[in-house]
Amino acid sequence: MATHPELAQDRNVSAAPAISSSSDSPLWSGLWAIFAKEVRTELRTRELLVTTAVFALTVVFMFSFSFDPTSEESRHIGPGLLWIAFLFAGTLMLEPAFLREQTNDTLAALRLAPIAPSAILLGKTLANFLFLLITEVILVPVFVVFYNVSVANVLPGLALVCLLGTLGIVIPGTIFSAVTAHARMREMLLPLLLLPVLTPILIAATEATASLLSDPPEWPGMALKLLAGADIIFLTAAYFLFDSMLEE
């Protein structure tokens, strides 16, 4: 074992360090620290992005070759297929979100830190949101090519649907990932819990995408409102309930 100076001999180490008195609130500083940690870990391991992107692309390819849809058929079935691919990718991505924290009981270390418990959830949700969006950015161009649909004219609207729909998947997904992390049948439990909750999100997102891809395109105002409303409800519930969800 390497030798090293004893702690008591080093007064700088023994002294209590200064804690920032003018820094951000514990919620925001904790949120950004956890988000940065998630991104750094993912950039290093690339476990989630590679797995989910390959899986989602496989789904899109398989449906494309199975149905060989015309442009008109693609406008009808394409939005549903696209959101099923997003859902599968999201489920695959969300399961390890809290499972990875169990390996060395790092979740306990996060809970011991003087940050708001919701910072843990929001930091992880933000990271999952980013990862799923990256998967979608890879997937949508492939979908456009294989399903022969044009999204150039509706790109801002589609981006908005993807943002709201993805948020609607990752907020409850991250919560259920935390809840099921300790369960024995967690691989089965997460989709079982998640799918019923996500059904309204998927219906609204599919409807919104279908409206945008229709000829002529229609603005999916009602579906977007539903998505935004669901996101706000999920986020509020997560903020207030997350602490008790983690308690033993």
Next chain:
Amino acid sequence: MTTQPTPAATTPATYLALSGPLRLGLGIEYRNVEKRFGPVRALRPTSLEIHPGEFVALLGPNGSGKSTLLRLTAHLARPTAGTILFRGPAGYESGLAARWRLGVVGHATMLYDDLTAEENLQLFARLYQIEGAASIISARLEAAGLAERRSDLVRTFSRGMRQRLTLARALLHGPGLLLFDEPTTGLDSAGCEWLARELGSLHDSGCTIIMSTHQGGEVTALATRTISLESGRIVRDTGSTATLASPDAGRGCAPLLPSP
């Protein structure tokens, strides 16, 4: 009905003012604290007072309630009944405020394997909003003998190195109360000797230390007070002045260190 003392508000700024240049130990009062997991009573109603600066060894076999008591103290679990109060330099503190002054070394390392040693400490420095974190992290890594491995992933570390980094993480914010849950698990004799030195230094610096173990030995012998638990209840408490130097210390347990 018992009147609860009003906790003093401890913020990052007041924490520094209260703790001063050196650590000040935190006292703890357990008032009829009980923990059940369904029908299982992990900890029976327990009242106990631990004074600032004490080094308490919790002894007992597996399942005796040691880890439960530590997790309750760390606010990782909520008591089924009773109250845990923390006493700092300015009076009673709430559990949340006490987190600024709490360091925990558990069974697991609580470190991220896919981050480097330095990145792990940087993460926790950000979570604890430590000013001048870079120099403190360097000093901690130096003290742990890991300065040359600061850029290596934790997954490449040996058990002893991980344990040293775990202690560095737990001490990063200068806690006044340290909880150790069987910290010698997996350590070789050299690692146990190193840990004993560190614990002695921390105790000398004024930290309150509570350490659970089911073994006796050099590390446990440092304790100024021992509390034995069995089936979730305290069966023996030596009080705050006794040490484990008595011949029956650790009786029935395998010695932690080999005899010379």
